Amino acid sequence: MRPPRPRAEPTILHVDLDAFFAAVEQRDKPSLRGKPVVVGGVGGRGVVSTASYEARLYGVRSAMSTAEARSRCPHAAYLSGRFDAYRQASRAVMSLLRDLSPLVEPLSLDEAFVDLAASGHTDFSVAGVTEIAQTLKDGVREATGGLTGSVGVATSKFMAKVASELDKPDGLCVVPAGTEQELIRPMKVSVIxxxxxxxxxxxxxxxxxxxxxxxxxxxxxxxxxxxxxxxxxxxxxCRAQDDRPVVAEREAKSVSVEDTYDTDLVDRRLLEALIDRYATRVTERLQKARLSGRTITLKVRLHDFSTHTRSTTLPSPTDRTRTVSRLARALLAEVDTSGGVRLLGVGVSGLADWIQEDLFEIDGTLAEDEEREPAEELPAVDLSRLGRDRRWSPGQDVQHEEHGPGWVWGSGRGRVTVRFETAQTPPGPVRTFLVDDPALSPRAVVDPAAEPEATRVQTEVWGPSEV
Missing domain, CATH: 1.10.150 (DNA polymerase; domain 1)
Incomplete structure (x- = not known):
């Protein structure tokens, strides 16, 4: 069998935005520039999503527990995250990439492959692709209001990704054809x-x-x-033999939502109500993407950190909230949760772009098992018990009638502390208010490269750990 052959010229580009979530926060919060910033779950059982380079000097890394991160770098700013702002910056970058080539393969909000062979460029010498990469880096900085990205260009996806990691942050590395093995041989095996x-x-x-x-x-x-x-x-x-193509559309394999809790949950009605909430979020995403799925999966992590998954598969796909919720509740009954639940998640897989409309309907009436289900009102979920979804999250954008735009420094004991500054201002003053101060309200994320001031009202505050 012929081994995979990389391309004859460095025509695959990989771009990775540097410490992306933390960099967006530093861009929008002048008082945090040059200081340690950690984005992720801010509670005792939270997990670090991204750490700024200043925080990494203290050993803080992605996927580390927030508790350990705080012990290593207690003076960092710990923020729960603003996905609207991250998506906005990501869209600007992905638009630049698609202007460069029709073949762009996004891997996440902050990372993508680009096939330069489909770009219309003809000079793929080291000097030629270096110029392309530098122009892209300059464009990213301008389009995002100052964010940087590291770029690698090589003859394969594997080597392009390796190259983008070599000179972070704000790096640029081109690997000439024929030099790949020489480059990677001294590296740790974990680079693969x-x-x-x-x-x-x-x-x-x-x-x-x-x-x-x-x-x-x-x-x-x-x-x-x-x-x-x-x-x-x-x-x-390990021989740099990789011929994987850049795939413009990456097909979703599943849609899921999960949360990790600050305290172990044992109340069965509360767990079921959370399942109902997650089923709603999952099916809303399915419906927005015009998808449906056959397999419903429940994920439960118990007090002893053991993780249990249970799945059930329907004969035909569905996007109905009631169906997903009912089946996920039934799966919960198979798990002993008496010791407490740390994490709960609901997912749908086996995706299809069609729905069997009559799966739960016969001649215009509900099927018997659905009809017998009691239409009880779901119990109200007091999310304050979970230490999550607080009204004011660290890092959240807010607006005060007198003091103007700012962001939440922290909250607790009935008070919220706000620093009043934006991406376009110097570091601003700090003020403390009662949490129910009528003059204080959430604020929409505004592109700092496009608008000087944020004035719209944010309609939804992001809660961490939603996957």
């Missing part, structure tokens, strides 16, 4: 996609620490170590 902690430990036990060590193993040895598919992939990637 799919080599996580478990695989790295297996390889360490046989003396493999670097890509060069991995290259010394035969394909048969790797297959015995980590399995057929994974072993074959590692065998080729």
């Amino acid at each position: 996609p799919g080599v996580g902690p478990a695989t790295a430990e297996r390889l360490r036990r046989v003396g493999v620490h670097t890509v060069a060590d991995l290259e010394a193993l035969s394909q048969d040895e790797l297959v015995r170590l980590v399995g057929q598919a994974h072993g074959t992939s590692l065998y080729h990637l």
Whole structure:
């Protein structure tokens, strides 16, 4: 079988926005520029989503518990996040990428591959693609109001991603054709996609620490170590053999919502009410995307950190909130939650772009099992018990009738502290108000590159850990 062959010229570009969520916060909050910023769950059981480079100097990293991050860097600003602002900046960047080439493969809000071979450019020399990449970096900075991105260009997706990591932040690296193996041989084996902690430990036990060590193993040895598919992939990637194309549309495989709680939840009615809420969010997303799904999955993490998933599959796809909620509730009954629940999630997979309209309807009437279900009113969910969805979240944009626009510094004990500043002002003063002060209201996210002042009312405050 012919091994995967990378391209003859460096025509695949990878862009990764630097410390994206934290960088957006520093852009919009002058008092935080140059200081440690951590974005993620702010409660005791929260998880770090992104840390600024200033926070990383103290050892704070993505996926670290917020409690550990606070112990390492107690003086950082801990913010719950503003996804409207992140999506706005991401849209500006993705628009630039699609102007550059029709083949753009977004991986997340802050990361994407671009196929330069489809761009109309003809000069793919190192100098030629360096000029393209630098022009893109300048465009990103201008379009986003000062954000930076690191760019790598190479003959394959694997090497382009490696290149973008080499000189962060604000880096630019082009890997000439034929130099790929020389570049990656001294690197740790974890640079290869799919080599996580478990695989790295297996390889360490046989003396493999670097890509060069991995290259010394035969394909048969790797297959015995980590399995057929994974072993074959590692065998080729350590030799920089990668021919994966840039795919413009990445098909969604599932839609899900989950939350981690500050305190263990044991109230069954509360858990069921949360399931109803998550089912509503999931089906709203399905309906907006004109999708439906057959498999409903419930995810539960218990007090002892054990994670349990339960799934059920329908004969035909659905996007009905009531159906997803009813089945997820039934799955909850299969899990012993008496010790307390730390995380709860609802997902729908097996997606399709059609819906079997008569799945729960027969001759214009509800099917018998649906008709018998009592139409009881769902219990009200007191989310303050969860330490989540507070009215004022750290980092949230607000507007005060007298003091103008600002953001929430922190809240508690019936008070909220606000720093009054915007992306266009110097660091501003701090004021404290009662949490129900009628002069204080949420404020919409406004593109700082387009508008000097924020005046619209934000209609929804984002709650952390929504996936």
